[in-house]
Amino acid sequence: MTCISDSCRTASDCTRHLSLLLQTDDTSTRLKAEKRIAALAEDLRALRSGSARNELVAAGSLLRARFTVDASGSRASLRPTDVLETAQGNPLVLGAVAVTAARQAGMALGLLAGARGRFVVAHATLARPLVLDLHDGFALRNVDGDESSFRWLCAHVTAQRVGELLAPQPVRRVRTGDTPARLVASPN
Numbered sequence: 001m002t003c004i005s006d007s008c009r010t011a012s013d014c015t016r017h018l019s020l021l022l023q024t025d026d027t028s029t030r031l032k033a034e035k036r037i038a039a040l041a042e043d044l045r046a047l048r049s050g051s052a053r054n055e056l057v058a059a060g061s062l063l064r065a066r067f068t069v070d071a072s073g074s075r076a077s078l079r080p081t082d083v084l085e086t087a088q089g090n091p092l093v094l095g096a097v098a099v100t101a102a103r104q105a106g107m108a109l110g111l112l113a114g115a116r117g118r119f120v121v122a123h124a125t126l127a128r129p130l131v132l133d134l135h136d137g138f139a140l141r142n143v144d145g146d147e148s149s150f151r152w153l154c155a156h157v158t159a160q161r162v163g164e165l166l167a168p169q170p171v172r173r174v175r176t177g178d179t180p181a182r183l184v185a186s187p188n
Contacts, residue, residue, distance in 0.1 A: 029081050036084040037097070040066070041104035048106060052126035055107050057140060059121075063098050064138040071135070078166050090165070091119045091134035096158050098138070111158060112150040114143075120150060 047058040068088040070077040076086065083089030083097060095111040098121055102109035108124040112131065120131035120141070131150070132138045143150065153161075 033081045033084045037101050037104065040097075040101035044102050044105035044107060052108070052123040053128065053130065056109070056121075056123045056126060056130060056132065059098070059102060059107060059109065060132045060138045060140050063094075063132070067094050067097075067138070069094065069135065069137050073165070075166065078162060080162075090162075092158070092161060092165070094138075095119050095121055095134045095153075096162070098132075111153045113153050114146075114150045119153075122150070 043062060044059055047055060047062060049055055049058070066087055067083075069091055070088040071090065073090070076082040077088065077090045078093055080089075080093055080097060083093050089097070092111075099109050099111045102121075109121050110124050112120050112122055114120060119134045120143070121134065121138070122131045129143045129146075131141050131143055133141045
């Protein structure tokens with residue numbers, strides 16, 4: 001499974017999924033969201049075991065208990081700050097939240113895109129093709145034989161896709177690198 005852009009070799013090269021999406025003029029809202037991410041990361045850190053499979057299974061159980069999928073397409077389901085507050089959101093945004101917290105916890109989880117708009121979370125070091133299906137509430141799935149249809153999503157592509165979903169009018173798909181600066185600006 002590889003990144004869909006030329007900018008990152010693997011998902012582990014791109015760890016700032018949510019920081020790109022939390023850019024907001026409201027400092028208070030951003031700080032609350034960052035605290036919620038840090039709390040989730042702390043809970044995920046307690047699940048670290050050294051086994052990629054066990055970590056993926058444990059993370060899936062925790063995330064399934066905490067978050068609900070909202071595929072309505074409402075603006076609240078697409079804004080990470082709202083998703084963190086209500087614990088429900090679009091599968092893509094839930095994936096970005098989960099991966100960001102897991103990375104802070106030291107888990108090598110990454111966000112992947114599949115065919116027909118499917119998004120999953122996988123462990124970067126797990127040899128078996130097990131994933132957490134975001135459209136089914138972080139359910140563990142074996143994608144054996146279908147793993148080649150998934151590609152790692154790096155942070156700038158994730159931010160671009162969420163930005164396109166949030167846009168009030170249809171937007172054209174832009175080349176990587178043409179994403180608005182507000183969406184890609186993040187501290188190094």
